[in-house]
Amino acid sequence: MSRVGAIDCGTNSIRLLIADLDWVDSRWEAVDVVREMRIVRLGEGVDATGRFCDAALQRTRDALVCYAETLSAHDVSRIRMVATSATRDAANRDEFFAMTAEVLGSVAPGAVAEVISGDEEAALSFHGAFAELAAGDGPFVVVDLGGGSTEVVRGDADGDVAASKSVDIGCVRLTERCLHSDPPTAEEIAAARAVAAERIAAALAVVPVVGARTWVGVAGTFTTLAALAMGLPAYDSEAIHLFRIGFGELLAVCDRLIGMTREQRAALGPMHEGRVDVIGGGAIVVQELARELGTRMGIDTLVVSEHDILDGIAQSIAE
16 A cells, blocks of 8 residues: 555645555555645636746745645655646746646655646546546546636546546636626626637537547535535535436526625635626536536436546645
């Protein structure tokens, strides 16, 4: 058994997983030791300016310092930290690398964040989710909807990735680009739908989803939608994991969120405060995905997984 530390630094959140991994029956079995998430909005303004702002870098540093202390307390020396969409786009990302090298170096000398490509992000997301899926439900289409990008992956029942595509649309990017009013206007929503539909079409031009049997959604937009569809009074990851949502309920929950004010969203029990202002953008992307995948795959249900790229990163360390 191997104890590893995985850190996923995205556009909206930074997350930590410390896990004990064991190779059993041709799959990694993981036992969580620590799983944490903080909203730091590293990608704030990156879509418009092409740069990280000082406040976002400081928020990320503060979270990473806490994570480094946790890693040290649990005697983790094998660490991998990956950065995704916002860091791929930022012209001043060297400042980010210098900061992560300083903070992580206190735990594991030489450790530094790495920027991964959209293709690798997609593969890690698929493998993180796949470990909890039933092979008989494959082939799978796994969608990782993040703050700055969305990854669409088709994978076989044996866990091999057949095709993937990462496109530059996510809850933060779409909100900053289109949804400026509170609540958003009909014109803003229409513009956001057009952008989301165009990006999704680009992904599905590369990823052949016809013939796949199961759509799996990972990351915070999907898990929050699941919690709301279930009527949970508070966020409950165990209840949410592998929950199945019919498209009728999924689209209805999305419609309600899109039309709400930020104050109304903040009052929802399962809603993390760091998602209040961007969940509407995420809901629009989910609706466009449901319409396209429902038609092309002939399905009417979404499976929501709490296991995602973070779990894939942990597995990649052990390998």
